[in-house]
Amino acid sequence: MTLARRALPRWFGVGALACAATLSTTAGATPSRWAMARSQATFDAEMTRQAAEEELLAHRAQRRSSFEDPILRVDSHAPRAAEIIEKAGPKVLDDWYVRMLLARAYHEGERWLEASKVFESVLTDGRTPDVFRADALAELAIDYARLNRQDDEIEAYELALALEPHTSSRATMLANQAEAFMVKGDTSRAIAGYRASLEALTSYDAPVLAPTTYWSLGVALDRSGDLEDALDSISRARSYDPHDVRIGADTWFFVPAYDENYYEALGEWLVARRSPDTEVRLGAYERAEIAWKQYLGRAPDDDHYAPVARARLRLLEKEFAEFAKRARTPTPIDPRRPASNALKSLPTPKRRP
Structure with a gap:
C-alpha cells in the first residue's frame, strides 16, 4: 500500500470472488429453472452472471499464477467479463x-x-x-486511491470496517486506510492504523500481510522523525520477506508513483548500516543516495515529505563519506601488539659487515 501520495502501496480486491461459485446462492439471487423458463430477462441475467463469473475467476487464477511466476502474462479475462455484461442490456444491468x-x-x-x-x-x-457491501466498499476505496480521492477512500474504508468481520480483510483495510492518511500528511493516524492492522493479524495471515504493513509503518515512522525505529520496522518486514517480493508484486502500487524511491532509499540504507560486508555496504550507500535524489527530483515543491527526504539525504551523504573513508584507510599496525607467529618464524635479516 504507499503514501504520500501514494507513498503507500495497496492490495487489490479485498475478498473479491473468494467464493464466487456460491456467490449468487449466498445472495439469494439464483433463480429456479421454472423462473428462468417463465422469464427471458431472468434467464439472460443468469447466463450473463455465469459467463462473467467464469471470466473473473480465470482472471484471478492467472493473477495468482503470475505472482508465483512473474514471467507469466495475465490474459484479457477481465475485459471479456466487462464486455459480456455490457452487451447484456439494461434489463440485465x-x-x-x-x-x-x-x-x-x-x-x-x-x-x-x-x-x-x-x-x-x-x-x-x-x-x-x-x-x-463490505466487499464493494473495500474495492471502491482502492478505486478512490487510484483516483487520488483520499477523503472518499478513508470514508469508504470506515464504512467497510463496520461491516467486515474477518480479521485478514480488516487488517488489509486498516493498513490501506493508513496509507490514505499518509498521503494526506497525517503520519500520526497512519502509524496508529498500521499498528492496529498488525495487531489484528493472526499467525496464519502474518507471512502474507505483515511484510508490506511493516514496510509502510517504517516509512511512516521515518516521516515522523524516527529513523532508527523505521529501519527496525523494515528489518521486521524482511524477516518475513527477505527479498521484498510482496512489496514488489503487482498487487502493490505507490501513490504518488515517485514514492517508490522513498521506500527504496530506506531499504538500501538498512543494508548500508547493518550488512557485515564492507563492499555490500558501500554499494547500498550509493544506491540509497541515488534513490533519495530521485525522490527529490520527482517530488513537487509542495510534497509533504520532501523536507524530511532532504534531511535524510544530508545525513546519508555524511555517513557514506565517513564509512567510505574508513573502508579505504588501511588498519594501522599497533607496535605495542606482539608479532604474529608468522612474522616470528621469518629469518632475521643479516647485516653487512
Whole structure:
C-alpha cells in the first residue's frame, strides 16, 4: 500500500470472488429453472452472471499464477467479463449482482473511474446484502486511491470496517486506510492504523500481510522523525520477506508513483548500516543516495515529505563519506601488539659487515 501520495502501496480486491461459485446462492439471487423458463430477462441475467463469473475467476487464477511466476502474462479475462455484461442490456444491468461483477471487471481492468461509478450504484441499491457491501466498499476505496480521492477512500474504508468481520480483510483495510492518511500528511493516524492492522493479524495471515504493513509503518515512522525505529520496522518486514517480493508484486502500487524511491532509499540504507560486508555496504550507500535524489527530483515543491527526504539525504551523504573513508584507510599496525607467529618464524635479516 504507499503514501504520500501514494507513498503507500495497496492490495487489490479485498475478498473479491473468494467464493464466487456460491456467490449468487449466498445472495439469494439464483433463480429456479421454472423462473428462468417463465422469464427471458431472468434467464439472460443468469447466463450473463455465469459467463462473467467464469471470466473473473480465470482472471484471478492467472493473477495468482503470475505472482508465483512473474514471467507469466495475465490474459484479457477481465475485459471479456466487462464486455459480456455490457452487451447484456439494461434489463440485465438492473440486477445488483450483475453490476457488482461489472464493477469488478472494470476494477481488474484498471478502469478506475468506471469501476467507482458502478460500485457506487451497487451500494445505493437497497437489495445489496451487507456482506457484498463490505466487499464493494473495500474495492471502491482502492478505486478512490487510484483516483487520488483520499477523503472518499478513508470514508469508504470506515464504512467497510463496520461491516467486515474477518480479521485478514480488516487488517488489509486498516493498513490501506493508513496509507490514505499518509498521503494526506497525517503520519500520526497512519502509524496508529498500521499498528492496529498488525495487531489484528493472526499467525496464519502474518507471512502474507505483515511484510508490506511493516514496510509502510517504517516509512511512516521515518516521516515522523524516527529513523532508527523505521529501519527496525523494515528489518521486521524482511524477516518475513527477505527479498521484498510482496512489496514488489503487482498487487502493490505507490501513490504518488515517485514514492517508490522513498521506500527504496530506506531499504538500501538498512543494508548500508547493518550488512557485515564492507563492499555490500558501500554499494547500498550509493544506491540509497541515488534513490533519495530521485525522490527529490520527482517530488513537487509542495510534497509533504520532501523536507524530511532532504534531511535524510544530508545525513546519508555524511555517513557514506565517513564509512567510505574508513573502508579505504588501511588498519594501522599497533607496535605495542606482539608479532604474529608468522612474522616470528621469518629469518632475521643479516647485516653487512
